[in-house]
Each structure stands twice: as structure tokens, then as C-alpha cells.
Amino acid sequence: RLERARTGNFLKHKLRSRPERAELVRMHILQETQVEPSLQATQMKLKRARLADDLNEKIAQRPGPLELVEKNILPVGSKVKEVINGRSCSYPPLTETFEHDCDYCVFSTLMHTLNPVPLP
Template identity: 85%
Template sequence: RVVSPHCQALMCVTILQLRLQQRRTREQLVDQGIMPPLKSPAAFHGQIRSLERARTENFLKHKIRSRPERAELVRMHILQETGAEPSLQATQMKLKRARLADNLNEKIAQRPGPMELVEKNILPVDSSLKQAIIGERQKQQYKHTELWR
């Protein structure tokens, strides 16, 4: 499709007007440090920015020099003590978590039920209820042994 030069110029003007409406105000540019404030000379603004940058640089250098050693971070449980290469540490951690999850699932599967806890006097219940539970359990065991005879 061919666009006439008049339409192209009209589109350019429309786009330019839209971009001018959307641009940031001078105050926003000053707040972001892009432009110097109106009341201060540009050279003064540049000097202030370089001083702020130098102060930030000094602060970061101080933080880097005073950061704790690796052994201290391991002692504080921030880093893991591992002999594996850094590229393998993530895989090692996943494996360790999977083993832990399997171990916990196995322990949960083997934990005693409420009836067993009542029989071993671990779970407190009323004495009449306890006798009923033990009696029912003995009936079940008797039926089970009769089936195997």
C-alpha cells in the first residue's frame, strides 16, 4: 500500500505530539539525576554527581573488605560446607533433599496407629474405652490366627 507524502507527514506529526505528551517532566528528570536543577549551574551539578558516585564507590569497597570469610558464612549456616564443585552443588542439594524426603516418608509409613498408642499407654483415653479397644483388637487377632490354621 502506498502512502502519500502528506499522510506520512501527518502521521509523523501525530506520533511526535503523542511522544511529547508522554515525556517526563523536568522535575522528574531532575529527581532522577538526568538533568541539573534550574537553580544550580550545570558544572556544580556534575561535581555533586561525581562526589555522590565516589561516596557510593567508597561505601561498596568498605563493605567488600569487611565481608565475612567463607568459613564464617558456613558457621552461620549461610553457605553449605561441601567438597563438590560449584557446578554440582545444586544437584547435590537436590539429592540430599530427595533422600531426606524418602527417609521421612518411610518413617511416617512405619509410625504406630492410634490403637497401638492406646495399647502402649502412650495416648491417654478413658479406661472403659481402653478396655473396649483392647478387647476388639484381641478379637481381630484371634480371627486372624484362626484363618491361618
């Protein structure tokens, strides 16, 4: 019985001293939203799904490693650059094709066999 009274007093104290909702929002524990509490979880799922879609779209449109080398964005050794620039066949930019793995494999093989400049 005494233990139960102590627990009750402890919980009452914690409830009285808990931070206000505005403080929890300021500390990013709760989110400021105008949505009903019963819909907040659904709203968060929708936001995450939109973010995932946006990120997947950006990833699908990013340039491949060979394009980055050609634009001097990705540093490589001179031998690698010679091989890439001297390629007899051209390749479509990765934003126009779904064959990302092909360019990556070519690039990866060149990087490992021709001793590239280490990345910073």
C-alpha cells in the same frame, strides 16, 4: 556523579570488611562441601530428596493410634480402653496395611464419645 562515587566507596568498604569463607561456614551461612560451586544446588536438592524419602518411609511405618493405646503409649480413659480391648474383631498393625484411616477413624470416634484422659 557524587552519588555514584559514594555508592562505589560504600560497596568497596563492604567488600573489604566482609567475613572470610571459613567464618561464613562456621556461622552456617555457607556449607562446607567439596563439590564444585556449580553443582552445590544439585547436591542440596539430592540431600533434601533423600531426607524426604527417609521421612516418608518412617511415617508409613509408624504405629497407629489403636496400637499406641494397646501398648500403653497413648493415654486414654478407662471407658475407651475397655472398648478397644473388648473389640470382637482384630485389626492388622498399621505397618502391615495401607488402611490407616480406618483405625484412625475408630480411634477418633472413641476418643470423642467416651471422654478420654486429656493428653499432657
